Amino acid sequence: MKNIRIIATSTFGLESCIKREAQRLGFENIKAFDGKVEFDGDESDIAKANIWMRFPSKILIKVGEFKAVTFDSLFESVKALNWGDWIPVDGKFTVIGKSVKSTLHSVPDCQAIVKxxxxxxxxxKYNVDWFDETGADYTIQVALLNDIATITIDTTGASLHKRGYRQNAMDAPLKETLAAAMLDLSYWRKNRILLDPMCGSGTIAIEAAMIARNIAPGLNRSFACEQWQRVGKDIFKAIRVEAYKAIDYNVNTIIYGSDIDPDAIELAKQNAEKAGVDDCITFEVKPLKDVTLMGDYGCMITNPPYGERIGELKIVEELYKTLGKIMATNQTWSSYVITSMEYFEKLFGKKADAKRKLFNGRIKTDYYQFYGPRPPKGWNEDIN
Ligand SMILES: C[S@@+](CC[C@H](N)C(=O)[O-])C[C@H]1O[C@@H](n2cnc3c(N)ncnc32)[C@H](O)[C@@H]1O
Known part of the structure; x- marks a missing residue:
């Protein structure tokens, strides 16, 4: 029975990507809100969402939602929920919280009351007076927004952007979830060439290769609810077995990543190997000025330096001008650039066809999108 309400949490701007992803995965009764997408599912869907979803930060179980303007009503409403359905007698339960535009604004007090x-x-439920809390982790969250309390349990543990392939990163790496969403928002598909000419530790290229090869993003990591009685290892094992079978080892895709920094390229190669996609990507040490566009109808997707560091601005302005000149050499290509620089289009030399506000960590950015023409019918369809 699909009687669990599941929440996929989203960073600002990625809700539509997560909604489409939930539809592709066949989840039911999907609804998008600011910062989250909800859908119905069962225990197997919790495992599926954790292993397969590329864009959310966490997968939570919604235990309850109600209005709470006094501590008494918060206490009574939380006590009325069926906690024994999820938490066993030895469960270790921690309560975290947040409060936005709500009467109950003291988060530590709300946490203590929920606990x-x-x-x-x-x-x-268990007819005991004391809990040792020696078992699996159940992180409960009380999230108050406009006096509505949403009570959840975290099934994920370490955030979903931690795929397990990036042990180290250079300066300012993109979260894997954001890199995957940038690809999803672009024209790039596995039959088109992808280029990231300032690839750093290779996140965009690696996420693209994982999509092309149909590698589930959570295949090589563990999740909090694998230790739970109610979800457990067997359900995860079944989803993992299917996910391994779904990998397309023979995919024919062309992905280039280059960067001026040899250490970054070395790291990108190591990360790609860990992700199992090193044979899908060509990484190269190359300054941007030497980059050329190979083939037609490719997509350039990049996260360049933003010019926010002291002394960097002039260099970055030149970099953006150079990027614009390179992309102007082949009008069939599409370009996608995430940056916080407000006059990026002026330097790039073209007005974007679309702009989307996104947060790269705490930095407010725009995702500039310049669309090339659609390829002719039948173009490269035989590549995969
Ligand atoms: C914000 S970082 C990219 C991070 C990357 N998206 C990741 O996830 O690791 C920007 C990259 O641009 C590279 N870069 C700066 N100037 C460059 C140039 N002239 N040519 C090529 N790459 C350059 C830097 O070495 C750095 O790795």
Missing amino acids: KAVVEKLKI
Whole structure:
């Protein structure tokens, strides 16, 4: 029975990508809100969402949602929820919280009250007075927004951008979830050439190769709810077995990543190898000025330096001008650049066809999109 309400949390601007992804994965009753997408599912869908979703930060279970303007009503409403359905007698449960535009604005007090209410409910369920909390982790969140409390349990653990392939990173790496969403928002598909000419530790190129090869992003990591009685290892094992079978080892895709920094390229190569896609990507040490566009209808997607460091601005302005000149050499290509620089289009020499506000960590950025023409019908369709 699909009677669990599942929440995929989103960083600002990625909700539509997550909604489409939930549709592709066959989840039911999907609804997008600011910062999250909800859908119905069962235990197997929780595992599927964790292993297969490329764009969310976390997969949560919605245990309850209600109005709360007093601590008493918060306590009673949380106590009324069926905590025993999820948390066993030895479960370790921590409560985190946030409060936005709400009467109950003291987050530590809300957390303490929620913890007390859960303890009281579980005491009745298990007929004990004390919990040792020596078992699996259950991180409960109380999130207040406009006096509505949403109570969740985190099934993911370490955030979903931690795929397990990037042990080290150079300066200012993109989160893997954001890199995957930038690809999803572009014209790039596996039959088109992809180029990241300032690839750093290779995140965009590696995420593209994982999509092309149909490698589930969460295949090589563990999740909090694998330790839970109710979800557990067997369900994850079944989803992983299917995910391994779904990998397309013979995919024919062309991905280039280059960077001026040899250390970054070395790291990108190591990361690609860990992700199992090193044979899909050509990484090269190359300054931007020497980059040329090979083939037609390719996509250039990049996260360049933003010019925010002291002394960097003039260099970055020149870099953006150079990028614009390179992309002007072949009008069939599409270009996608994420940057916080407000006059980027002026330097690039072209007005973007679309701009989307995104957050790269805490930095407010725009994702500039310059569309090339659609390839003629039948073009390169035989490549895969
Ligand atoms: C913000 S970082 C990219 C991070 C990358 N997206 C990642 O996830 O690791 C910008 C990159 O631009 C590279 N870069 C700066 N100037 C360059 C130039 N003239 N030619 C090529 N790459 C350059 C830097 O070495 C750096 O790796």
